[in-house]
Structure formats: C-alpha cells, structure tokens
Amino acid sequence: MRSPAPATARIHVVGAGPGGLTCARILQRHGIPVTVHDRDAHPRARDQGGTLDLHADDGQIALREAGLLDDFLRLARPEGQEMRLLDPSGRLLDHHVPAEGELHKPEIDRGVLRDLLLGSLEPGTVRWGSAVEQVTGPAGGPRRVHFRDGTSIEADLVIGADGAFSRVRPAVSSAAPRYTGVTFLEAWFHDVENAHPGLAALVGQGGATAADGDRALFAQRNGGDHIRVYVIQRLPAGWIAASGLSAGDTAGIRARLLDAFSGWSPDLLRMITGNDGPYVDRPLFALPVPHVWARSSSVTLLGDAAHLMPPLGAGANLAMLDACELALALAGCATVAEAVAAYESTMLPRAAETARALEHGAEALLERHESGELAAFAPPHR
Structure with missing residues (x-):
C-alpha cells in the first residue's frame, strides 16, 4: 500500500x-x-x-x-522551582530560591x-x-x-x-517494562497552610527532599494548597502484600514506614504520619x-x-x-x-x-546528599 x-x-x-x-x-x-x-x-x-x-x-x-x-x-x-535539600536530621544542606523572572522549569x-x-x-x-x-x-x-x-x-x-x-x-x-527495584509510596496532604502548617513551612513553595542511602522522602507543593509526598525505598515488587498488609491498610503501612525511617527528624516524619487518605503504591518501571x-x-x-x-x-x-x-x-x-x-x-x-x-536514576534518588549538591539533584516528578 x-x-x-x-x-x-x-x-x-x-x-x-x-x-x-x-x-x-x-x-x-x-x-x-x-x-x-x-x-x-x-x-x-x-x-x-x-x-x-x-x-x-x-x-x-x-x-x-x-x-x-x-x-x-x-x-x-x-x-x-524552589528546592530544599536536607539530611535525615532535618538540617538544611542546600536551598535554591528561583530568581525573579526565572522560567527555566x-x-x-x-x-x-x-x-x-x-x-x-x-x-x-x-x-x-x-x-x-x-x-x-x-x-x-x-x-x-x-x-x-x-x-x-x-x-x-x-x-x-x-x-x-x-x-x-x-x-x-x-x-x-521491568521493575527497577525502587518504589514510590505517594501520600497526599490537603489544605496544608491550615491543616499541615509544619509541613508547609518545611516544603516551602517548591520541594524538599532528604535521603540516607537506603530510603528517601520527597515532598512537593502542588497547586490549590496541596502537597504530595513520595516515600522512596528499595523494596521487592509486591512488598505491601508480602508484609501481610493491604493497600488500604493506612495504619499498618504507616507503622512499617515509621520503623524503616526510625531515627529521622520528627519534622521530616510529618511526611509519613499526617497524610490525608491512603497511601498510593507506585513501583517504578523502565x-x-x-x-x-x-x-x-x-x-x-x-x-x-x-x-x-x-x-x-x-x-x-x-x-x-x-x-x-x-x-x-x-x-x-x-x-x-x-x-x-x-x-x-x-x-x-x-x-x-x-x-x-x-x-x-531511581537508585540515585536514595543517595545520601551533601551540602552543595542541589545543582546536580534531579527531583522526581510523577
């Protein structure tokens, strides 16, 4: 033809x-x-x-x-475009504030x-x-x-x-597509200035992230006074069911996350303890x-x-x-x-x-950050 x-x-x-x-x-x-x-x-x-x-x-x-x-x-x-890089203790390592008129992304x-x-x-x-x-x-x-x-x-x-x-x-x-071995667990926060002021202050107008080499948290401001958090971990596919949990068992998943992130700053743990509604499992494929x-x-x-x-x-x-x-x-x-x-x-x-x-890149999201690394950091976007 x-x-x-x-x-x-x-x-x-x-x-x-x-x-x-x-x-x-x-x-x-x-x-x-x-x-x-x-x-x-x-x-x-x-x-x-x-x-x-x-x-x-x-x-x-x-x-x-x-x-x-x-x-x-x-x-x-x-x-x-604002971005904050923290360590698990909550210490600010780097902070990008967009210049007036900055429209690169x-x-x-x-x-x-x-x-x-x-x-x-x-x-x-x-x-x-x-x-x-x-x-x-x-x-x-x-x-x-x-x-x-x-x-x-x-x-x-x-x-x-x-x-x-x-x-x-x-x-x-x-x-x-093949599973990368890294998974996101998405959490939503609504009316953040009133209902979650501590998280709102931590995240600012853009995003905030922290990692320890094995796990990471990334929070990002959305429009309409919302924040989405991505809990990033290296886990086998189907880990929720393998843990004896279900996707709707918010309390059970939260307890597992608190154990995994033991020792992290209470300010950062707000990202996994105060979400509105269930977590959403998002394994990464490529x-x-x-x-x-x-x-x-x-x-x-x-x-x-x-x-x-x-x-x-x-x-x-x-x-x-x-x-x-x-x-x-x-x-x-x-x-x-x-x-x-x-x-x-x-x-x-x-x-x-x-x-x-x-x-x-999925593995790189888990790497521990150092001061001054923000220029090379590529935040996740779903």
Missing part, C-alpha cells in the same frame, strides 16, 4: 496525556485531522497526578508550537496542563471511554485498532501515546535501554510508550517534545511514511541518550 499524505490520512492517537494531546493540537493547527482515544470515561474520571516542571528546552518548545506558551506561563508556578499541575490542552482542541477530538486492546495489521498499513467493547476501526497511522503499559507498543516492539524497533509506516510511539524512564523530570517533557516533532514532521512531509521515518530518526537516538543517563 502506498503511504497516504498526512492531510488525508486516518490518524489516531491513543492516550490523552500531555504527549497525545500536544500532538493532536499541533496537527490541528496545521490543518491535519486527528482523533484521540482514551480509556477514561471522561476527563475527570481519575486523578491526573502531581506537578510537572516544563523545561524551556523541550516541554515549553512544544507548547510554543501548540500556540499555548503564553497561556501556560500564566497558569504555571515559577515559585515551584516552572511547575504546573498535571490536571491544569491537561485542561489547557483539551480546551485548545476542536470539539469531539477526544473519544472518551475508548479503551484500546490491541493494534493489528501489516506494517505498511492500514492498521486495525481493536477496542475493549469489541468494535474496531481502520487507521493509516496509529500513534501510541498510552504510557508505560502501552497497548499500541506490541504492534512494533516485544519490549516490556523499558530496556536502548528501546528500538523495526520501523513501521503505520505505527509509532511517543513518550513513556517509547522510552519509559525513572521519573526524574524528563518524562512529560520528552513526551511533549516527541509529540511536537512528530506533528511537525507530518505537517512537513509528503507522506505518512516519510514523516514517521524523519521523526524516529531524531527521537530514538535522543531517547536512548537520555535513558542511558537516567538508567540508574
């Missing part, structure tokens, strides 16, 4: 996260029709996660191409960013409750996209923007490095579907840059096949280079 021109191709994006929505927005700005599929029943079906720092040299580039950079800067929190809540992107799309672009099960068909296309409800559609290009456990990825790659596949003119991947890495600030930024470059390639090439080739020739080497740099 001859590869179609992008303007007449049936392009379907799977996943309405930052990457998928950015791709759709830029395609529409160039007059290229696109449909986005997402398994969620509606935009508010689940929590979108914590805050992101969007970098001037990738995420913000994508927003500029999407025509949304000024809107983003109005919504972002530059003060969120301002923070924005994932939900706020998603709303910005969704609001920029043509009505009906996203099909909610459209859960993809698999993609079949020849590499040269057309492909058939199969949905959980038993229906299917034909597509000239399927873009997998559906995250770590992508349903699109198996159409081009047999690779599967794809093999490098992750490559035989090129197909009818399926490609972006973001975590293409290059899942430890959450050290690169994920959403790379996903949005991928999305931007793929959309611009489709806008500038004569055929879909040429666009996919141009996109992957840039994206795959960049992803491999970044993945190698972050390959052991």
Whole structure:
C-alpha cells in the first residue's frame, strides 16, 4: 500500500496525556485531522497526578508550537522551582530560591496542563471511554485498532501515546517494562497552610527532599494548597502484600514506614504520619535501554510508550517534545511514511541518550546528599 499524505490520512492517537494531546493540537493547527482515544470515561474520571516542571528546552518548545506558551506561563508556578535539600536530621544542606523572572522549569499541575490542552482542541477530538486492546495489521498499513467493547476501526497511522503499559507498543516492539527495584509510596496532604502548617513551612513553595542511602522522602507543593509526598525505598515488587498488609491498610503501612525511617527528624516524619487518605503504591518501571524497533509506516510511539524512564523530570517533557516533532514532521512531509521515518530518526537516538543517563536514576534518588549538591539533584516528578 502506498503511504497516504498526512492531510488525508486516518490518524489516531491513543492516550490523552500531555504527549497525545500536544500532538493532536499541533496537527490541528496545521490543518491535519486527528482523533484521540482514551480509556477514561471522561476527563475527570481519575486523578491526573502531581506537578510537572516544563523545561524551556523541550516541554515549553512544544507548547510554543501548540500556540499555548503564553497561556501556560500564566497558569504555571515559577515559585515551584524552589528546592530544599536536607539530611535525615532535618538540617538544611542546600536551598535554591528561583530568581525573579526565572522560567527555566516552572511547575504546573498535571490536571491544569491537561485542561489547557483539551480546551485548545476542536470539539469531539477526544473519544472518551475508548479503551484500546490491541493494534493489528501489516506494517505498511492500514492498521486495525481493536477496542475493549469489541468494535474496531481502520487507521493509516496509529500513534501510541498510552504510557508505560502501552497497548499500541506490541504492534512494533516485544519490549516490556521491568521493575527497577525502587518504589514510590505517594501520600497526599490537603489544605496544608491550615491543616499541615509544619509541613508547609518545611516544603516551602517548591520541594524538599532528604535521603540516607537506603530510603528517601520527597515532598512537593502542588497547586490549590496541596502537597504530595513520595516515600522512596528499595523494596521487592509486591512488598505491601508480602508484609501481610493491604493497600488500604493506612495504619499498618504507616507503622512499617515509621520503623524503616526510625531515627529521622520528627519534622521530616510529618511526611509519613499526617497524610490525608491512603497511601498510593507506585513501583517504578523502565523499558530496556536502548528501546528500538523495526520501523513501521503505520505505527509509532511517543513518550513513556517509547522510552519509559525513572521519573526524574524528563518524562512529560520528552513526551511533549516527541509529540511536537512528530506533528511537525507530518505537517512537513509528503507522506505518512516519510514523516514517521524523519521523526524516529531524531527521537530514538535522543531517547536512548537520555535513558542511558537516567538508567540508574531511581537508585540515585536514595543517595545520601551533601551540602552543595542541589545543582546536580534531579527531583522526581510523577
């Protein structure tokens, strides 16, 4: 089959996260029709996660191409770039306070960013409750996209923007995410200035972290007077059940954490003793490095579907840059096949280079910090 021109191709994006929505927005700005599929029943079906720092040299580039950079800067929190590095005794080792006008990586809540992107799309672009099960068909296309409800559609290009456990990825790659051996336990704190003033003062307007070599705590201010804490530990997969606990046993998990963090400052222990609601178990997975596949003119991947890495600030930024470059390639090439080739020739080497740099990043989060190390510290972002 001859590869179609992008303007007449049936392009379907799977996943309405930052990457998928950015791709759709830029395609529409160039007059290229696109449909986005997402398994969620509606935009508010689940929590979108914590805050992101969007970098001037990738995420913000994508927003500029999407025509949304000024809107983003109005919504972002530059003060969120503040960072405090502590030791387990609570002693302040390093402290970065952003300069006035510093916009290298301002923070924005994932939900706020998603709303910005969704609001920029043509009505009906996203099909909610459209859960993809698999993609079949020849590499040269057309492909058939199969949905959980038993229906299917034909597509000239399927873009997998559906995250770590992508349903699109198996159409081009047999690779599967592997557990890194490091896990996050997420805790939420609401109305922090009134209900958790000690924690609010400790964290400031950005983030605060401490580590002892085996475990770490990272707290990060979110919008709306919320803080999310990530308890970072080196543990086997399924450790909660193996400990005789369940995910909903907040008291039991808290007791285990207090034992693990015995001897840490009471100020820091606020991060694991006063949370509002249950903990959320978030084991960290990563794809093999490098992750490559035989090129197909009818399926490609972006973001975590293409290059899942430890959450050290690169994920959403790379996903949005991928999305931007793929959309611009489709806008500038004569055929879909040429666009996919141009996109992957840039994206795959960049992803491999970044993945190698972050390959052991999950372990690095546990390393004991020293004074003056903040410049090299990459805080986790989920």
